[in-house]
Amino acid sequence: MLRHIQRWCVQALRAGLRTLQSTEEHGGSLKVGYTFKNRVVVDEHCVVEDSGDVIEKLKKGFITFKQGDYNQKRELYARLAEGQRPKIMMITCADSRVCPTKLHGLEAGEAFIVRNVANMVPPCEGSGEHHGTKAAVQFAVTILEVEYIVVMGHSSCGGVMALMSQKSESIDFVGNWVRIGLPAKEKTLLVMQGKSLLDQCRYCEKEVVNVSLANLLTLFPAHFAGCFFSSSMRFNP
Numbered sequence: 001m002l003r004h005i006q007r008w009c010v011q012a013l014r015a016g017l018r019t020l021q022s023t024e025e026h027g028g029s030l031k032v033g034y035t036f037k038n039r040v041v042v043d044e045h046c047v048v049e050d051s052g053d054v055i056e057k058l059k060k061g062f063i064t065f066k067q068g069d070y071n072q073k074r075e076l077y078a079r080l081a082e083g084q085r086p087k088i089m090m091i092t093c094a095d096s097r098v099c100p101t102k103l104h105g106l107e108a109g110e111a112f113i114v115r116n117v118a119n120m121v122p123p124c125e126g127s128g129e130h131h132g133t134k135a136a137v138q139f140a141v142t143i144l145e146v147e148y149i150v151v152m153g154h155s156s157c158g159g160v161m162a163l164m165s166q167k168s169e170s171i172d173f174v175g176n177w178v179r180i181g182l183p184a185k186e187k188t189l190l191v192m193q194g195k196s197l198l199d200q201c202r203y204c205e206k207e208v209v210n211v212s213l214a215n216l217l218t219l220f221p222a223h224f225a226g227c228f229f230s231s232s233m234r235f236n237p
Contacts, residue, residue: 076107086112089140091133091212092152093119093159100152112140118159119151120180121212124219134219141220149216153209160205164188164197180215184208 040046040059044067048060070077086109092100094115100106101113114136121133140146163178163185184207192200 076109080109084109084112084144086110086140086144087147088112089114089137089144089146089149090152091116091119091121091137091149093117093154093157095154095157097156098152098154112136112144112146117174117177118157118163118181118208119153119212120159120177120208121151121215121219122180123215137216137219151209151212151216153205155202155205157201157205157208160201160208161197163208164201164204181208181211183214184211 042059042062044063046059046063048063049056088110089112090100091114092098094117100111104111114133116133121137124134137149140149159174159178160181162174163181166175166178166185181204184204187207188200188204192203195203
């Protein structure tokens with residue numbers, strides 16, 4: 001488990017991606033004209049350049065993990081290699097500043113985590129849209145049999161800002177997704193009428209959590225909880 005990380009890069013030109021020859025060895029599922037390049041195996045013996053490059057940082061982080069945490073907790077990772085049995089599912093925002101494992105001190109295998117824009121849960125409907133998060137909830141409840149589902153919101157959320165700034169129905173991916181939070185927006189505009197957009201967003205960030213909890217009830221009855229993380233490092237009810 002976690003023996004190595006493989007890295008493939010598609011070379012880019014100033015005008016865009018260069019068309020590359022595909023091969024049978026790598027990239028068989030890619031469209032014709034693309035191939036994997038620069039295959040690198042990262043293990044404890046890999047030499048990492050101290051260049052500040054983000055990919056080099058990932059490689060160094062993995063090596064540090066293997067030499068430290070992995071070696072110190074071999075029994076834990078041996079159990080996880082056989083399967084997972086988390087007691088909690090967390091639905092959080094994809095925002096890079098909100099890391100649920102770091103914020104809550106979770107070990108590997110303790111939480112089944114889904115991250116999306118603005119920590120939204122779509123309601124149960126038959127259209128087949130937004131099936132990614134719903135599929136994850138179904139897997140967590142029916143296969144992993146988690147005991148709790150936590151929706152974790154946060155302040156300064158770009159997804160909520162997109163929702164509150166939306167003037168009309170948007171056809172782009174973000175606009176279509178954040179429409180899940182329209183009930184939160186409607187309540188916010190009613191309660192926070194006349195307030196600044198920033199104040200409205202602060203209110204709506206918490207209402208989005210409530211909407212997600214309500215939508216969870218349309219999917220599976222379970223033990224739900226909501227929490228809100230402030231970027232000032234305070235947790236608010």
